[in-house]
Amino acid sequence: MDRELLNLLPILVPIPPLAAFFLIVLFTNRVRWLSHTIAVLATIISLGFGVVLLVNGLSMGAHDLAHHPIGNTIEWLPIDGFSNWLQMGAMTDPLTMGMLFFVPTAIFCIIFYSIGYMGYGTEHEDRDYSRFFAFLSLFAAGMFTLVVADNLLLLFVGWEVMGLCSYLLIGFWYDKNYDDPDKTTPRQAAVKAFITTRIGDVIMLLGIAYLYTQTGTLSFAAILRDEQVLHQLATTLVPGMGISIAGLIGLLLFAGTVGKSAQFPLHVWLPDAMEGPTPVSAMIHSAAMVSAGVYMIVRMFPLLSAGWEHGGPPTAPMVAMGLIGAFTALFASTIALAQNDVKRVLAYSTIAQLGYMVAALGIGAYIAAAFHLITHAFFKALLFLGSGSIIHGMEHGAHHANDHHTDAQDMLNMGGLRTKMPWTFWTFLIGGLALSGLPLVTAGFWSKDEILAESFYAMTHGAGGLAPLGAWVFILLAVSAALTAFYTMRQIGLIFWGKPRTKLSKHAHESSWTMILPLVILAFFAITAGWMGIPDDFMGLELGEINFFHHFAGASLVVHPEGITFNWIPLLTSVFVVLLGLGGGYLIYWKEPVKAGEPDPLVKPLGRLYTVLHNKYYFDEFYQAAFVEPTKWVAAKVVYEWMDRGIIDGILHFVGRTTGGIATYVRLFDVHVINGGVDWLKDRFLDGAREFRTIQAGKIQEYMWLSLLIGCAFAYLLIFVLSR
Amino acid sequence: MDSFEIANLFYSIGQVWTEWLTNLGLSPEWLSFTNKAMGAVLLTALPVMIVCVTIMGERKIIGRFQDRLGPNRVGPCGVLQTIPDIFKLLTKEIITPTKVDKVMYNLAPMLSVVSVILIWAVIPLASNVVGVDLEIGALYFVAVSSFGTLAVLMAGWSSNNKYALISAFRGVAQLVSYEVPLVLTLLIPVLLAGTMRLNGIVEAQAQGWYVLLAPISMLIFFISSTAEVGRSPFDLLEADSEIVAGFNIEYSGMRFAMFFLGEFIHAFTFCGVIATLFFGGWRGPFVDQAPALGFLYFLIKMFAIYFVHIWIRITMPRLRIDHMLNLSWKFLIPLSLVNLVVMSLAAKLVQTPAMDATLWQLLPRWGILLGTNMVMIAGTFMILGTVSRRERHKQEAARVLEPVASGIQG
Amino acid sequence: MTYVVFGLFGILTLGGGILVVTSRNLVRAAASLVLSFFGIAGLYVLLEAGFMAAAQILIYIGAIAILIIFAVMLTQRVAAGNRVAMNSQWPWALLVSALTFALLVYIINIVWPLGIRAENVPVLAADPTRGLGMALVDWGQYVLPFEVASILLLGAMVGSIFIAREQHDD
Amino acid sequence: MVPLSWYLITSALLFCIGLYGVFARRNAVAVLMSIELMLNAVNLNLVAFWRFQTPTRPVGLAFAVFVLVVAAAEAAVGLALILSIYRQRKHIVVEDLDLLKL
Structure with missing residues (x-):
């Protein structure tokens, strides 16, 4: 394919899902099979574009690709009276390549899975089946836009489209109510997710605006690949604050990530987002929404770390990322210990894994973060789809047992699903082990190990503030890893081990092949995706340049990051904590499976702490009291009663009455003067027409030659008389 | 002059001829005129000579198919049978019915032969033997074919016979219907080769015969050309039981023979066109060293396709007129439209390789074009299967209802 | 010649x-x-x-x-x-046509005088057919009329089928 | 080559013949045929002008092609109209088709 055509491809990637959205919404809303066919086809086309780009990119080589990204730019908005233009466009550099492979793959799996999950062709078929696929397509379009964007503004567009879609999809079952009034309904969850992420987005928009005022451009190539600009931004201080411009922008942008990627303290929306259908959760947690936040800071890392040298003192945004990321990882992992909802456990583990990535960026482990982003997307999508399959099976059981009060998502109601749903079990096990980071085999191990190794390196070799930051990150992440392994074992044990604890799990059965196939595909990647990031000198062996991902994605940066040398300590730590966690989980939950009616074995040893963890450190309650209630009060009293009813309505009523008075007089003029005049004119015209109608004989040919005769006469007149 | 080469036979003959004429003292203008006139005569004579062979061959082959000997009296194994036949036709009385439109009545048989022979002007017989290598060869081919339609209409109308007229109507309906898919698929080789020059299309097939790259187009072209020729299973023009004998019922003797001559030439001419467009024309091994071989290859390909033609003719039953029209309008035309769009997109997907591309550089293009064709074939069969199943259901439902209806009548 | x-x-x-x-x-x-x-x-x-x-x-x-x-x-x-071919006003039609023809000849004779022989007729471009094809699909030239023409043909086709269809409902 | 003016005269003559046909023929199909003659005259004009004035740019050819398209569309619609009129009135004499008269 020639280069010109190739350059068009990146911008084409988001088009098919977008087109699918409009097609489904406008035309095929009532034809269900067509709706999902369109959605799946659109994703396949995007995936095809992605693969074509990947193949071409690989053949170009990372270095060439980084310096001449595939893509093109158009002049979009005139600024300063057409003297300057805001550029818009798409591009594909090595980092985008990685995203362009895993994002469409995961999205394809999820959309395909949704066909089965939304019950196509069964009696459980969802009422708004087509709407679901339309929104999923729009979601995919948003994510693709974000990935291929070559500037912050277009990235922000994709970012906001996804925000909207997450709102629409979390609240997909908007009319669902629960018996328990305290339980979050999909409506509330949707609003919560939308508003919480909005806080981050507004701050991020500030950062974008500030960046634009400082550089006059938002193009990645112009900012991130230009060392002069970066240097300028890193050395100039913001007036009145002891921080560089790059630092401030970085902090503002990072706030967007905190919202989007659910970092502490804006993490509260993500667990509640579980109220949406499970494919949506998978979408949000793996390929799209939360990845977007991390992708953005990975993409902007040269700006965030402007002025930082490898091993040198960290910049302000890096400190923030390291502190918040590591803390979030530990914090979320502890909460996950005490959750019973199968999806909530996964939700908190997502928060923890995102904390991993953010913390990795905090200590400058750019590639490790990107790598973990990709591996995590695969196994987290796998886990969510697997949990969806479990829930589906459980609901089938509920249907069979005619029991609609037992919670189908509560892990304490499950147990013994190993034999009922073998495919789900094995794929879920693979996903769980990948999440825990089972050494050597799974993808999760390689990416986590790289982060730990990098943080250990920062701890031991870092100058300035990097060493303590590295220590903080290393220790918190190691503990978090142990907890992760533990609660994963807990989850798998509760779900699959032992005997069925309720009728629901007794009658559960395996899901349809449309749901199993994506699980298998994702399980394949959950293992193999890690192999592209095995360190060159793993275990001190000279393995040659096998760390493909490092060399390829690293080319996106101006300064190619050097790989760290191998050290046994982080490897052993990581293996140790994982085995510790897995072993602990095995002893408590697998050896003696929980029986029906028994409480969780953790309740007794942890005591009060368990309650605190179970209630997520009471964060929701705190936010409710601190922010939500005051806002409601202001809205009801000040805005509604005083401003709206009093001032605005009063003015409107006054204007209305005055206008009515004037109109009465205008009408008199209209009736007598205007209507009368027009009637008179009409009568005169009618008289004239009556005179002229006799000329018409009704013979076309006669008209024609007559008119031509007159025309000829005029022409001859013109030639022979007038021109003399 | 170059030495006389047997490998480049036609070119050498031309050289000798030109030299001879120059020696006679012809001026260059007259030389060119004479050459053109000679070429025209030769090109006209060629199909007429070939037709003598094919008529014989056809009768023999059909005889074999029907498990009989075929003509076997004149000459060895009866191969000279055509010659007495020609004399017979030439000596027959020519009857002109009363009240016919004389001009048109006499013009129609000639037109039907001329329209076919004109096609031979642009068919490349060998790499350097072609009547006129027109830039718009493909379009020319379509244009002169349309004279045939006119001939049918003229013959039918001028005979002053209602059977002839009805038959002419049917014939024109058929010819016009099948001209559309014919032209639409003719565009595919033009598209792939990037030229309308027939010799250019043959040259472009150095990178693979188009029958491999566009089998669907070949099939549609073949079917439509069978219909254009008016041969079985599309021989409704002369359905004896319904319309006596067709639009040429009032013709006799040599005029009648002209129509049949036209039809026979038409049949193998279209085979020659198919060979040119889809089977590489004069292409074959060693043709670069010995251009004269090209003529041989062309003839072999043409006769091979003609054999398939005869095979179909002798095997297939005649279609009913509505079936015949439906086949064109409801199946071939939509398919060829889809084919045209898809093929042009697919051809655009891969850059046209340079003339000296290696096999490996050609493979993606082959793969993509052949692959899209396969997909289209599969899709066509799926749709056909669905439609025919629905049709069968409808018929079965009707059959179930039938006894009830007749019962009410009874 | x-x-x-x-x-x-x-x-x-x-x-x-x-x-x-x-x-x-x-x-x-x-x-x-x-x-x-x-x-x-x-x-x-x-x-x-x-x-x-x-x-x-x-x-x-x-x-x-x-x-x-x-x-x-x-x-x-x-x-x-063999009915009457012309309508009653054919002499008038003949007159008007003749007048028009005379007018046209007069105008042509002004710009391109009849007696002049064709000299130095410009040479044709290399491949006019290719040029025409390019011009018809060129963004800068005739692509819009070309597409409009295709729509016109489609409209004419649909329209004529609709008009000429036998109406069975009356 | 034959000079341009000859082509123009030929075309003008053909146009006027067509014009006469349109004015004088009684049968609607004949009128349509005459219109086709006129269109052909125009096309001949366009091609002749192209050949003699702008042979390097296919302006005249392009317009001739568009005229061709219009002619085809006109023939199709015109004949369809004639057919439908024939079905209603059993004749197509233009003189008697005077529905325009009130």
Whole structure:
């Protein structure tokens, strides 16, 4: 394919899902099979574009690709009276390549899975089946836009489209109510997710605006690949604050990530987002929404770390990322210990894994973060789809047992699903082990190990503030890893081990092949995706340049990051904590499976702490009291009663009455003067027409030659008389 | 002059001829005129000579198919049978019915032969033997074919016979219907080769015969050309039981023979066109060293396709007129439209390789074009299967209802 | 030589045209129309517009003429073609046509005087057909009219099918 | 080559013949045929002008092609109209089709 055509491809990637959205919404809303066919086809086309780009990119080589990204730019908005233009466009550099492979793959799996999950062709078929696929397509379009964007503004567009879609999809079952009034309904969850992420987005928009005022451009190539600009931004201080411009922008942008990627303290929306259908959760947690936040800071890392040298003192945004990321990882992992909802456990583990990535960026482990982003997307999508399959099976059981009060998502109601749903079990096990980071085999191990190794390196070799930051990150992440392994074992044990604890799990059965196939595909990647990031000198062996991902994605940066040398300590730590966690989980939950009616074995040893963890450190309650209630009060009293009813309505009523008075007089003029005049004119015209109608004989040919005769006469007149 | 080469036979003959004429003292203008006139005569004579062979061959082959000997009296194994036949036709009385439109009545048989022979002007017989290598060869081919339609209409109308007229109507309906898919698929080789020059299309097939790259187009072209020729299973023009004998019922003797001559030439001419467009024309091994071989290859390909033609003719039953029209309008035309769009997109997907591309550089293009064709074939069969199943259901439902209806009548 | 050929095709064209407007039998008129079209195709060849010549034959003779003959046969008793051909005002029509022709000749004679021989006629571009094809799909030239023409054809097709369909409902 | 003015005269003559046919023929199909003659005359004009004035740019050819398209569309619609009129009134004499008269 020639280069010109190739350059068009990146911008084409988001088009098919977008087109699918409009097609489904406008035309095929009532034809269900067509709706999902369109959605799946659109994703396949995007995936095809992605693969074509990947193949071409690989053949170009990372270095060439980084310096001449595939893509093109158009002049979009005139600024300063057409003297300057805001550029818009798409591009594909090595980092985008990685995203362009895993994002469409995961999205394809999820959309395909949704066909089965939304019950196509069964009696459980969802009422708004087509709407679901339309929104999923729009979601995919948003994510693709974000990935291929070559500037912050277009990235922000994709970012906001996804925000909207997450709102629409979390609240997909908007009319669902629960018996328990305290339980979050999909409506509330949707609003919560939308508003919480909005806080981050507004701050991020500030950062974008500030960046634009400082550089006059938002193009990645112009900012991130230009060392002069970066240097300028890193050395100039913001007036009145002891921080560089790059630092401030970085902090503002990072706030967007905190919202989007659910970092502490804006993490509260993500667990509640579980109220949406499970494919949506998978979408949000793996390929799209939360990845977007991390992708953005990975993409902007040269700006965030402007002025930082490898091993040198960290910049302000890096400190923030390291502190918040590591803390979030530990914090979320502890909460996950005490959750019973199968999806909530996964939700908190997502928060923890995102904390991993953010913390990795905090200590400058750019590639490790990107790598973990990709591996995590695969196994987290796998886990969510697997949990969806479990829930589906459980609901089938509920249907069979005619029991609609037992919670189908509560892990304490499950147990013994190993034999009922073998495919789900094995794929879920693979996903769980990948999440825990089972050494050597799974993808999760390689990416986590790289982060730990990098943080250990920062701890031991870092100058300035990097060493303590590295220590903080290393220790918190190691503990978090142990907890992760533990609660994963807990989850798998509760779900699959032992005997069925309720009728629901007794009658559960395996899901349809449309749901199993994506699980298998994702399980394949959950293992193999890690192999592209095995360190060159793993275990001190000279393995040659096998760390493909490092060399390829690293080319996106101006300064190619050097790989760290191998050290046994982080490897052993990581293996140790994982085995510790897995072993602990095995002893408590697998050896003696929980029986029906028994409480969780953790309740007794942890005591009060368990309650605190179970209630997520009471964060929701705190936010409710601190922010939500005051806002409601202001809205009801000040805005509604005083401003709206009093001032605005009063003015409107006054204007209305005055206008009515004037109109009465205008009408008199209209009736007598205007209507009368027009009637008179009409009568005169009618008289004239009556005179002229006799000329018409009704013979076309006669008209024609007559008119031509007159025309000829005029022409001859013109030639022979007038021109003399 | 170059030495006389047997490998480049036609070119050498031309050289000798030109030299001879120059020696006679012809001026260059007259030389060119004479050459053109000679070429025209030769090109006209060629199909007429070939037709003598094919008529014989056809009768023999059909005889074999029907498990009989075929003509076997004149000459060895009866191969000279055509010659007495020609004399017979030439000596027959020519009857002109009363009240016919004389001009048109006499013009129609000639037109039907001329329209076919004109096609031979642009068919490349060998790499350097072609009547006129027109830039718009493909379009020319379509244009002169349309004279045939006119001939049918003229013959039918001028005979002053209602059977002839009805038959002419049917014939024109058929010819016009099948001209559309014919032209639409003719565009595919033009598209792939990037030229309308027939010799250019043959040259472009150095990178693979188009029958491999566009089998669907070949099939549609073949079917439509069978219909254009008016041969079985599309021989409704002369359905004896319904319309006596067709639009040429009032013709006799040599005029009648002209129509049949036209039809026979038409049949193998279209085979020659198919060979040119889809089977590489004069292409074959060693043709670069010995251009004269090209003529041989062309003839072999043409006769091979003609054999398939005869095979179909002798095997297939005649279609009913509505079936015949439906086949064109409801199946071939939509398919060829889809084919045209898809093929042009697919051809655009891969850059046209340079003339000296290696096999490996050609493979993606082959793969993509052949692959899209396969997909289209599969899709066509799926749709056909669905439609025919629905049709069968409808018929079965009707059959179930039938006894009830007749019962009410009874 | 070219003058002879020009004369031949010119006579074909004009003679065909005259037969079209005068012959009483409509099928004959249609056949003369074909003759006239053929003559024009010949003139195109003389003008070195091979594509137009082929298109002329393909479209006018292969499609339009046959369509017209069909229409004639559908709207006429086949044998009874010998009614009055002209309407009552044909002398007027002749006069107007003659006047128009005189006007046209007068204008042509001003700009391109009749007696002048063709000298230094510009040379043709390399491949006019390719140039035409390029121009028809070129963004800067005729792509919009080209597409509009396609829509016009589609509209005409749908419209004529709709108009000519037999209405069974009345 | 034959000079441009000859082509123009031929075309003008053909146009006027067509014009006469349109004015004087009684049968609607004949009128349609005459219109086709006129269109052909125009096309001949366009091609002749192209050949003699702008042979390097296919302006005249392009317009001739568009005229061709219009002619085809006109023939199709015109004949369809004639057919439908014939079905209603059993004749197609233009003189008697005077529905335009009130």
